[in-house]
Amino acid sequence: xxxxxxxxxxxxxxxxxxxxxxxxxxxxxxxxxxxxxxxxxxxxxxxxxxxxxxxxxxxxxxxxxxxxxxxxxxxxxxxxxxxxxxxxxxxxxxxxxxxxxxxxxxxxxxxxxxxxxxxxxxxxxxxxxxxxxxxxxxxxxxxxxxxxxxxxxxxxxxxxxxxxxxxxxxxxxxxxxxxxxxxxxxxxxxxxxxxxxxxxxxxxxxxxxxxxxxxxxxxxxxxxxxxxxxxxxxxxxxxxxxxxxxxxxxxxxxxxxxxxxxxxxxxxxxxxxxxxxxxxxxxxxxxxxxxxxxxxxxxxxxxxxxxxxxxxxxxxxxxxxxxxxxxxxxxxxxxxxxxxxxxxxxxxxxxxxxxxxxxxxxxxxxxxxxxxxxxxxxxxxxxxxxxxxxxxxxxxxxxxxxxxxxxxxxxxxxxxxxxxxxxxxxxxxxxxxxxxxxxxxxxxxxxxxxxxxxxxxxxxxxxxxxxxxxxxxxxxxxxxxxxxxxxxxxx
Amino acid sequence: xxxxxxxxxxxxxxxxxxxxxxxxxxxxxxxxxxxxxxxxxxxxxxxxxxxxxxxxxxxxxxxxxxxxxxxxxxxxxxxxxxxxxxxxxxxxxxxxxxxxxxxxxxxxxxxxxxxxxxxxxxxxxxxxxxxxxxxxxxxxxxxxxxxxxxxxxxxxxxxxxxxxxxxxxxxxxxxxxxxxxxxxxxxxxxxxxxxxxxxxxxxxxxxxxxxxxxxxxxxxxxxxxxxxxxxxxxxxxxxxxxxxxxxxxxxxxxxxxxxxxxxxxxxxxxxxxxxxxxxxxxxxxxxxxxxxxxxxxxxxxxxxxxxxxxxxxxxxxxxxxxxxxxxxxxxxxxxxxxxxxxxxxxxxxxxxxxxxxxxxxxxxxxxxxxxxxxxxxxxxxxxxxxxxxxxxxxxxxxxxxxxxxxxxxxxxxxxxxxxxxxxxxxxxxxxxxxxxxxxxxxxxxxxxxxxxxxxxxxxxxxxx
Numbered sequence: 039x040x041x042x043x044x045x046x047x048x049x050x051x052x053x054x055x056x057x058x059x060x061x062x063x064x065x066x067x068x069x070x071x072x073x074x075x076x077x078x079x080x081x082x083x084x085x086x087x088x089x090x091x092x093x094x095x096x097x098x099x100x101x102x103x104x105x106x107x108x109x110x111x112x113x114x115x116x117x118x119x120x121x122x123x124x125x126x127x128x129x130x131x132x133x134x135x136x137x138x139x140x141x142x143x144x145x146x147x148x149x150x151x152x153x154x155x156x157x158x159x160x161x162x163x164x165x166x167x168x169x170x171x172x173x174x175x176x177x178x179x180x181x182x183x184x185x186x187x188x189x190x191x192x193x194x195x196x197x198x199x200x201x202x203x204x205x206x207x208x209x210x211x212x213x214x215x216x217x218x219x220x221x222x223x224x225x226x227x228x229x230x231x232x233x234x235x236x237x238x239x240x241x242x243x244x245x246x247x248x249x250x251x252x253x254x255x256x257x258x259x260x261x262x263x264x265x266x267x268x269x270x271x272x273x274x275x276x277x278x279x280x281x282x283x284x285x286x287x288x289x290x291x292x293x294x295x296x297x298x299x300x301x302x303x304x305x306x307x308x309x310x311x312x313x314x315x316x317x318x319x320x321x322x323x324x325x326x327x328x329x330x331x332x333x334x335x336x337x338x339x340x341x342x343x344x345x346x347x348x349x350x351x352x353x354x355x356x357x358x359x360x361x362x363x364x365x366x367x368x369x370x371x372x373x374x375x376x377x378x379x380x381x382x383x384x385x386x387x388x389x390x391x392x393x394x395x396x397x398x399x400x401x402x403x404x405x406x407x408x409x410x411x412x413x414x415x416x417x418x419x420x421x422x423x424x425x426x427x428x429x430x431x432x433x434x435x436x437x438x439x440x441x442x443x444x445x446x447x448x449x450x451x452x453x454x455x456x457x458x459x460x461x462x463x464x465x466x467x468x469x470x471x472x473x474x475x476x477x478x479x480x481x482x483x484x485x486x487x488x489x490x491x492x493x494x495x496x497x498x499x500x501x502x503x504x505x506x507x508x509x510x511x512x513x514x515x516x517x518x519x520x521x522x523x524x525x526x527x528x529x
Numbered sequence: 530x531x532x533x534x535x536x537x538x539x540x541x542x543x544x545x546x547x548x549x550x551x552x553x554x555x556x557x558x559x560x561x562x563x564x565x566x567x568x569x570x571x572x573x574x575x576x577x578x579x580x581x582x583x584x585x586x587x588x589x590x591x592x593x594x595x596x597x598x599x600x601x602x603x604x605x606x607x608x609x610x611x612x613x614x615x616x617x618x619x620x621x622x623x624x625x626x627x628x629x630x631x632x633x634x635x636x637x638x639x640x641x642x643x644x645x646x647x648x649x650x651x652x653x654x655x656x657x658x659x660x661x662x663x664x665x666x667x668x669x670x671x672x673x674x675x676x677x678x679x680x681x682x683x684x685x686x687x688x689x690x691x692x693x694x695x696x697x698x699x700x701x702x703x704x705x706x707x708x709x710x711x712x713x714x715x716x717x718x719x720x721x722x723x724x725x726x727x728x729x730x731x732x733x734x735x736x737x738x739x740x741x742x743x744x745x746x747x748x749x750x751x752x753x754x755x756x757x758x759x760x761x762x763x764x765x766x767x768x769x770x771x772x773x774x775x776x777x778x779x780x781x782x783x784x785x786x787x788x789x790x791x792x793x794x795x796x797x798x799x800x801x802x803x804x805x806x807x808x809x810x811x812x813x814x815x816x817x818x819x820x821x822x823x824x825x826x827x828x829x830x831x832x833x834x835x836x837x838x839x840x841x842x843x844x845x846x847x848x849x850x851x852x853x854x855x856x857x858x859x860x861x862x863x864x865x866x867x868x869x870x871x872x873x874x875x876x877x878x879x880x881x882x883x884x885x886x887x888x889x890x891x892x893x894x895x896x897x898x899x900x901x902x903x904x905x906x907x908x909x910x911x912x913x914x915x916x917x918x919x920x921x922x923x924x925x926x927x928x929x930x931x932x933x934x935x936x937x938x939x940x941x942x943x944x945x946x947x948x949x950x951x952x953x954x955x956x957x958x959x960x961x962x963x964x965x966x967x968x969x970x971x972x973x974x975x976x977x978x979x980x981x982x983x984x985x986x987x988x989x990x991x992x993x
Contacts, residue, residue, distance in 0.1 A: 042736065042794075042797040042800045042801060043800070045735050045736065045801065045804070046800055046801070046804040049804050049805070049808060050804075050807075050808075053808050053811065057811075057815075057816055060816060063901075064901055065925075067896070067898050067899050198898070198930070199898060202896075202898075202899075202927070205925055209925065240733045240734065240735060241733065243732070243733040243734060244731065244732050244733030247732035247733065248732065423596075425593075425594040425595055425596055425597075426558055426595055427532070427558060427559055427561075427593055427594055427595050428593070428594060428900060430531060430532050430558075430559075431532045431877065432898075436531065
């Protein structure tokens with residue numbers, strides 16, 4: 039049984055994270071944060087456990103504890119704000135800049151995907167990076183003050199926008215501090231601390247109870263990522279035993295020379311997302327929910343990479359495939375949906391004057407009882423699209439087609455969702471960088487359903503590989519055909 | 530069309546054959562500022578399909594951002610035939626009965642003629658909740674209260690809305706049934722918790738209220754119509770906050786309420802539902818930069834007056850108004866709503882290049898490069914007031930950054946001439962703890978609260 043007062047305070051803590059997110063989105067400058075809400079906010083307790091998270095995109099789910107641990111180790115003072123993006127010291131990939139503030143009752147955290155963090159390629163998601171240094175400015179955990187802020191944004195493209203976005207992150211921390219003060223003033227500090235602990239225990243109880251309702255068993259699955267060196271295997275085993283889930287990635291390919299590597303924080307986040315889908319999707323995100331889930335991987339493999347491996351595509355592409363592999367493994371034990379597009383179709387266009395970054399929607403896999411939706415973000419991505427009118431106003435780009443891609447969803451008792459076709463003409467010379475997957479391996483159907491159509495990337499009609507960079511001339515047209523989702527069940 | 534205008538001339542022969550549609554929505558890129566092509570397409574479609582209800586996006590919602598504009602236009606077109614048929618029938622029935630043509634409330638909280646309402650169906654989608662908020666603003670103004678929060682708790686849901694300087698707050702966009710609607714709407718925030726919301730304990734041991742509801746049938750367990758799961762109403766009855774015979778004459782069964790609770794403490798149930806409502810009240814106050822301590826709470830709906838004082842204590846609100854017609858306040862709102870016509874003009878240009886602006890209305894402004902706007906009342910020193918508003922809302926202003934004007938919103942308002950008659954029921958004081966029965970609602974006055982009815986019959990409760 040749970041004390042109602044603690045439940046009531048807990049709901050106010052969740053509300054604080056939501057209000058932090060509202061402030062961050064409203065105050066930010068870049069479309070990626072404001073319009074697409076590529077950001078998350080959270081509160082942690084004194085011990086560095088995540089009490090509540092308002093996450094707008096699943097890939098941020100549960101990937102913040104490492105950031106808090108990294109800052110906590112440096113013993114920050116109350117109300118100090120720290121900044122980091124180093125994937126090997128609490129971060130995920132460089133464009134995700136995390137800020138951590140020490141509060142009177144723990145920590146507040148924000149994470150936002152910045153449209154550019156410097157480095158040789160506009161957008162800082164190079165398709166051909168080989169080490170972390172190729173991908174932009176690496177920020178090890180440091181105290182954020184005006185000097186640090188200016189020094190950092192000075193190394194990035196569009197420093198005004200970066201400064202605005204970072205200030206929006208700071209504004210969210212100020213709000214958290216104020217709201218925590220008010221809450222502690224009204225309810226008393228000990229009650230708020232007790233409510234934090236109760237929220238953690240409550241979410242753990244709820245998830246344990248849901249896992250207990252799943253069938254016990256052990257299963258394995260594998261899938262591949264497309265790279266220049268050939269296909270890279272991701273292999274996972276899952277074990278459901280009573281109220282716990284154990285996930286291990288033994289058999290996964292070693293980290294590679296490209297940028298599909300990811301730190302274990304990103305891998306864990308993908309694993310939590312899958313377990314959450316299978317257990318308690320409506321549960322407010324809280325660290326307690328992750329306690330019954332153990333995630334491990336061989337050190338130095340693709341999904342537990344070590345410095346200085348490049349990671350640009352790990353967060354956006356490898357995470358999608360980890361979800362696919364885990365669903366496939368759990369699918370041996372219970373019904374699961376067919377595979378969705380399995381890629382975020384990351385497109386960056388830019389030069390020294392502008393940077394445009396967007397992930398493009400595709401088909402979702404069909405479920406046991408429903409068709410898959412068309413033209414949506416699938417699994418680890420959950421962002422809005424940039425309006426064509428906003429895009430054409432802000433950038434030297436013209437969208438010539440944005441349409442459903444009919445027939446790309448797999449057939450079945452329930453159809454997979456269709457992908458989209460998006461043709462963009464560039465009006466001045468710029469660099470194109472595409473990070474995508476599922477160009478040669480199609481999203482698979484489930485329970486006898488057919489697979490969806492794989493995706494395509496074309497420049498002036500010429501096919502590009504899954505990940506590629508190109509210098510474009512004014513008038514060139516890039517055309518994305520995103521994958522359809524797999525179907526479910528025999529026709 | 531491109532942001533700067535025409536790229537290529539329109540070729541109407543490429544319009545595909547649409548068969549025999551009932552309604553058609555037309556939305557072309559950049560039509561919010563370059564409507565020529567869209568206008569031509571709509572005209573051609575009206576020529577080809579004279580019976581179809583054709584709506585073009587620049588008529589329905591001439592605003593920047595194609596998805597929201599298209600979604601609004603599609604809903605407008607889709608609902609048009611149904612609503613215009615209904616309102617046409619209603620108007621002619623009124624005329625044949627010797628009554629004037631009815632006025633219809635829009636989501637903005639203002640009324641227009643039935644034929645105007647029929648032309649743009651999407652504008653009336655939320656007229657019901659809007660009417661409640663307008664009724665609350667009316668009651669508050671009559672009681673001399675300019676700043677208030679309308680708190681309408683019914684059987685299945687709760688609607689809340691801030692009233693500032695005597696006016697209901699409006700917003701320019703909201704999502705209805707998953708569709709973004711870019712239209713002026715009373716800023717009502719709704720949650721799925723009401724008197725009939727079902728109560729249960731989840732697998733983690735927490736008490737959950739709603740969003741499932743017992744509805745009117747079977748209704749709460751205490752109605753004795755076969756409901757066995759407890760509801761918020763059952764908890765209130767078990768706490769002695771409801772009379773044995775409800776407004777309307779329904780005799781309630783206290784034992785059935787206790788049985789349904791099955792050991793759940795009814796005070797815990799009330800604490801949980803009040804926590805949910807508190808979050809909703811914070812969304813329309815603190816999250817908008819409004820300090821609730823400067824506001825009164827206007828409580829209505831069948832269940833609102835039961836919870837208002839406890840919520841006021843949590844928010845630091847010191848005054849609660851309970852209108853006499855608390856159970857039917859939306860009807861009062863319909864009767865007293867002003868005639869109102871809203872207009873929007875999209876600019877999307879630097880503020881200094883916008884030319885002369887209207888004197889009264891609102892400007893949607895942003896720093897160049899931002900993609901969300903702040904609405905600032907028109908008037909002198911607009912740029913300076915935008916910097917101040919940005920600073921107040923987000924904690925910083927960038928005074929050297931250029932400002933963009935995205936849209937100007939204006940409205941023509943003629944004040945309602947409705948006359949509201951009040952019946953003097955004599956002074957009636959209340960002092961908590963006390964249960965006050967109204968015609969369509971019940972008010973729980975907890976210890977520490979007291980007050981009396983004013984000339985309108987509004988119960989004005991103050992924190993002692």
